[in-house]
Amino acid sequence: MPHTIDEAFTALPLRALADAALARARALGAEHADFRLERVRGASLRLRDARPAGASDTIDLGYAVRVVHGGSWGFASGVDLTMDAAAKVASQAVEMAKLSARVIEAAGPDARAARSASSDGRWRETGGRVELADEPVHADRTWISSYEIDPFSVPQEDRAGLLAEWSAGLLAADGVSHVDASLLAFHENKFYADTAGTVTTQQRVRVHPQLTAVAVDEASGEFDSMRTLAPPVGRGWEYLTGTGWDWAGELAEIPEHLAEKMRAPSVRAGSYDLVVDPSNLWLTIHESIGHATELDRALGYEAAYAGTSFATFDQLGKLRYGSELMNVTGDRTAEHGLATIGYDDEGVAAQSWDLIKDGTLVGYQLDRRIARLTGFERSNGCAFADSPSHVPVQRMANVSLQPDPGGLSTEDLISGVDRGIYVVGDRSWSIDMQRYNFQFTGQRFYRIENGRLAGQLRDVAYQATTTDFWGSMTAVGGPQTYVLGGAFNCGKAQPGQVASVSHGCPSALFKGVNILNTTEEAGR
Structure with missing residues (x-):
């Protein structure tokens, strides 16, 4: 089933905050302004020898206003989701641009030149001013990454349970002394609007599961490790249950690979x-x-x-x-x-x-x-x-x-x-x-x-x-x-x-x- 943008995100006053910020930036003379509101949820889970070793689940929510004013960048950010606060952040961004312009002016003509020429003639003459390449206006666009199951819809105990099951399987193999397991997951929502008229709303999901088996030779003290090759991906929980990677196959091979590595000869340069x-x-x-x-x-x-x-x-x-x-x-x-x-x-x-x-x-x-x-x-x-x-x-x-x-x-x-x-x-x-x-x-x-x-x-x-x-x-x-x-x-x-x-x-x-x-x- 196709996903929609998270309702908890779209319920935020996205347009109203953007309108307040961009209107203030325009009123203060900005040549360009953009507004970006994000909610980034990130979770980590770590197991050591199939036992919990750490977990976190955090949300970063806030917004930023970036402007070009007087040919200089200005930037400010905030977390207060009110129209007055958004307008104030825009004012702060403009003030930052004015301060930047004064710093550049005080640095003299060499700084203002901004490397405006080169031997092949491809540099544009800018006089040190910030100018942006043109981009078509993208009005009211929505984009969602390709995934099936939001990892945050899976209970924490189920996520930990799967990692523990995989870890226990590795620990049961001959020659495996320890196993570290981890899972990182992110769900990112982003709203963007600028003074040209572009407005976009996006949602991305990505996960990174990883297991590392460690072998220790008690007699010699030698040790080494073998980590899963499964890469981090822009997928959801389905990645851990067989879509996009053969976890059972890879985990079954790790103990043998690790044992062979422990007894392998050193390379001749x-x-x-x-x-x-x-x-x-x-x-x-x-x-x-x-x-x-x-x-x-x-x-x-x-x-x-x-x-x-x-x-x-x-x-x-x-x-x-x-x-x-x-x-x-x-x-x-x-x-x-x-x-x-x-x-x-x-x-x-x-x-x-x-x-x-x-x-x-x-x-x-x-x-x-x-x-x-x-x-x-x-x-x-x-x-x-x-x-x-x-x-x-x-x-x-x-x-x-x-x-x-x-x-x-x-x-x-x-x-x-x-x-x-x-x-x-x-x-x-x-x-x-x-x-x-x-x-x-x-x-x-x-x-x-x-x-x-x-x-x-x-x-x-x-x-x-x-x-x-x-x-x-x-x-x-x-x-x-x-x-x-x-x-x-x-x-x-x-x-x-x-x-x-x-x-x-x-x-x-x-x-x-x-x-x-x-x-x-x-x-x-």
Whole structure:
């Protein structure tokens, strides 16, 4: 049955509060104003060895007003759901814009120039003024994410009971000493209106179940762990009961995988061909492509906190990012994607577009201000705030490597490797501030000999530069290997914000990648 927007949300005075705030902003001379009211319900549940270890269930409710006044940004937020309070918040936003303008004026002409020119001539002359790319008006639009069962409609005892049942099953297996289980769930409602006439109401649901089995060798003191590969998704409770993932199958395999990992030999460092499973490759995409193609980062706006990007704006259309098999899209429309929306936090409709085409950088992720500043006709809908008290910032879309329509299966990719390693599952990672030099580990590593898997290895990390790694990709798996991975905890901005994002990819083959032995690298 199709869902409707939660009545408890629509019963709030959404339009009246927006009208009061936007009218005040107009009266005070704002060139642009937008109003955003959100209710975000989040729940967490944790079990340790099948026993409760923690739980929370919180609601964040409030609204924000953002303005452009005198060519400067202003922002303020509030929680008092009255018309007078909403108008006051709009006044505070305008005052903040006036203060910002004075600060910029005092900084002198270099600050006001706002980097208005570049060697390729694509920068627009703004004189330091905030200007937004045009966006069609979207009046009275409603969007609801794709899910079946709202996780908050399931009693807490039923949620805990399923995790306890799964945990007990793992604990009963030989070699499993401890089990950690967790479930994160979110139900997000958002109302947006702006002075151009766009009005949107949206509802999103997402869940992340996870179990980790731990083995301890009492004689040696050695220990290791094995985590489920099931990614977080834009689905509801149905995800935990068999829709979209085979939980019974995966949980049944974990004890054997963990036991094999405990007795596996340490890898010999060197050059290997890699077949990388989607359960690992999604994170490499996130770090080396997703963040690198955020245009605010590439322009230096994140330099004080999270770094910059080697994929600078002057290389658009020129940079050879990887092999000709590499086709990467930014996508706010993918079904069940964590970054999937109907409209972003600037009223921009969701889109899908090319970031890398045939190995060449052809696009970036944009919000309305960055799009206007750099000569793009339109934003591609990448503005997001993680709470009603935070200002929208440019955030990542679902960034995905596209499969080869006629590509091989994972098994066939492995069969073409004489000496290599098959990488499964994500674990730790490290990447430099320009998203260029990196290393990644994983959950499981299998030695490949003469086209066959020959047992697990331990202490493996693959290391490369971004362009060398993606340039070494010699085969991309078919649609049958494609999986939408992702994370709930992508961080950015100051003050820090957290966003959920998905990354789809097939299995892929990479030639001659440098493999480190992590134990040796640690000096042990």
